[in-house]
Amino acid sequence: MKIMMVTSELVPFAKVGGLADAVTALSIALAEKGHDVRVVMPRYYKIDRKNLKQIPGAMAIHLGPYEHWVGVYESNLPSSKVKVYFIDHEQAFGRNGVYGSPFEPDFSDNTKRFSLLAHAAFQVCRKQAWIPDVVHAHDWAAGLVPVLLRFTEKNTEFKNTASVFTIHNMGYQGVYSKHTFPDTGLNWSDFYATGFEDWDRINFLKAALVSSDMLTTVSPSYAEEIKRPEFGFRMDGILRYREKELTGILNGVDTSIWNPSKDEYIPYRYNSKTLEEKEKNKAVLQERFGLEIDASVPVFGMISRLVDQKGISELFGPMYGSAFKICSDIKLQMVVLGSGESWCEKELNFLSQRLPNFRCYIGYNEELSHLIEAGSDFFLMPSRYEPCGLNQMYSLLYGTLPIVRKTGGLADTVENYNEETGDGTGFVLEYLSPQSIYDTVGWAAYAWYNKKDHIKKMRTKAMSKKFGWNIAAEKYLKVYADAIEKKASML
Numbered sequence: 332m333k334i335m336m337v338t339s340e341l342v343p344f345a346k347v348g349g350l351a352d353a354v355t356a357l358s359i360a361l362a363e364k365g366h367d368v369r370v371v372m373p374r375y376y377k378i379d380r381k382n383l384k385q386i387p388g389a390m391a392i393h394l395g396p397y398e399h400w401v402g403v404y405e406s407n408l409p410s411s412k413v414k415v416y417f418i419d420h421e422q423a424f425g426r427n428g429v430y431g432s433p434f435e436p437d438f439s440d441n442t443k444r445f446s447l448l449a450h451a452a453f454q455v456c457r458k459q460a461w462i463p464d465v466v467h468a469h470d471w472a473a474g475l476v477p478v479l480l481r482f483t484e485k486n487t488e489f490k491n492t493a494s495v496f497t498i499h500n501m502g503y504q505g506v507y508s509k510h511t512f513p514d515t516g517l518n519w520s521d522f523y524a525t526g527f528e529d530w531d532r533i534n535f536l537k538a539a540l541v542s543s544d545m546l547t548t549v550s551p552s553y554a555e556e557i558k559r560p561e562f563g564f565r566m567d568g569i570l571r572y573r574e575k576e577l578t579g580i581l582n583g584v585d586t587s588i589w590n591p592s593k594d595e596y597i598p599y600r601y602n603s604k605t606l607e608e609k610e611k612n613k614a615v616l617q618e619r620f621g622l623e624i625d626a627s628v629p630v631f632g633m634i635s636r637l638v639d640q641k642g643i644s645e646l647f648g649p650m651y652g653s654a655f656k657i658c659s660d661i662k663l664q665m666v667v668l669g670s671g672e673s674w675c676e677k678e679l680n681f682l683s684q685r686l687p688n689f690r691c692y693i694g695y696n697e698e699l700s701h702l703i704e705a706g707s708d709f710f711l712m713p714s715r716y717e718p719c720g721l722n723q724m725y726s727l728l729y730g731t732l733p734i735v736r737k738t739g740g741l742a743d744t745v746e747n748y749n750e751e752t753g754d755g756t757g758f759v760l761e762y763l764s765p766q767s768i769y770d771t772v773g774w775a776a777y778a779w780y781n782k783k784d785h786i787k788k789m790r791t792k793a794m795s796k797k798f799g800w801n802i803a804a805e806k807y808l809k810v811y812a813d814a815i816e817k818k819a820s821m822l
Contacts, residue, residue: 332811334361335463336370337452339429339445339472343409344378344417347429348636349582349721350499353549354469356585358413360804369461371452373424373444374404374417382406383417390454394446395513401451403458418451430472441472442511442533449475450516453484462488465811467495468543471505474535475515477543478525482517490822493814495807496543498536500718501557501564502640505535529565540569545814546577547807549719550740554579562716576817578810581743582719583800589704589725591794596701601730603794606787609705609730616706619699620690622664628688629779630664631772632707632731634700634722637671637679642713642736645765647678653765653772658686660769661776666707667691668699704729708786709775713760713768717741723757724798730790733757734771744798748778753785756793 336358340351354370362368374380383404392399402419418424423444431437438444449468456462468476477494484490512522512533526541527533540546548554554577556562558570570577587593591609592602598615601608610626617624635641646654658665667679670693679691692699704710710726712735719740723733727744735741737759748755758778760771778785 333367333463335466337473337476338469341372345375353582356800359411360800362413369414371416374419376425392450394516416455423447442507443514445472446515465493469497470499471536474539478538481542493818494543495545495814496539498548544817545810550581550743551579552742553718553739580806583803584724584798591729596698597705603791612706620666629708631709632703633667633711635669637669637675640715643675653769657772658689664688670694707731727793727796730794753788
């Protein structure tokens, strides 16, 4: 099968969140099964042309009354056959930032930038004389792709090409002024038919939900949640209408990177039979953060973007968040790695100064993230909503028991502790509140001090879990086949 991925992010070239990891890993997994997979993405400023091969000849793209010329470069995903085509347009992508910058969180010309990407994806295929069976668009930035396939490419060489759209996070939709609609290259007569109209604005995600042959999202529970108003971000009605075409497929984990027995970032490698090596990583972690080196005290780790979605208000909110009380009342240590909202960064620094058992690192550090996963005993992830989540899966594989809210991918991957039998792989809180986080952390600490055999049993079970991309790839192939069948029935 010939599969074209269109995305705004891709590891190792450009990453803002889990989208980049997911598209890379899925593309490689599909290619390893013998499929011809190619990816189209922007060539951002930070992607050096010197490392890429230029494809000769520029391509003309018409958006409204304007003609834009773009270049194309190509490379491969590391250690794979997957070709990546980079769309080169200095005005659109020759700047720092994928969707925005610290000074302009959401670029005002994003409509034009990502419309160029969508149109260019089809032009690249023509240029390479390669017409895909399926175009798989990821998140709102690629939302125009299924729309073009349905409306402007329906009588071209792409008439048999099916579209699949994956929602990685409903909270980000690509909503802009309707006056930018001509920048999509569509006619005003299609404003309503394409699904772009959204309360007198344009909405890229909505257009993709309306126009795609099949829809997927990144966990079965999240697929159910987004059909409800509290998680659907106003799109729940469309998703209920299209529920037969919507599938939830749990993201996998790249176990070549996240595997405690092979991890090159951690000082001591281990597996479920050599957990004493995990204890050595814990000592290194404690030393690294300037905490007392004590194997008997449980370490609670957290790696997160510091944004509302992640439950930061309930945990770190000044005067009402539970972190201060947790660290004051319970004998434990807590380490946090992350960046985001400035109030939260300030509060973390404040807690680090006030509490001898709390430490933070503001920013992101790949090596440190691996050490936190390997050296912590528990992992905090009290998300308000979580489409899939990766850190809880990393934690399970590393024998670090997750403390999660019952939502989305967290609910699908973490089995709640049964204190009678010692079964389970983590600790689950039903509702998000400062008190519920405090209580659940206390419950985990109680088990640590009083149920050592249960902790060991849970760790062993957690580390036996399988989260490889092989399973996910098979499920996506089924969706692709359904999309092709649906497209054929409409011709």
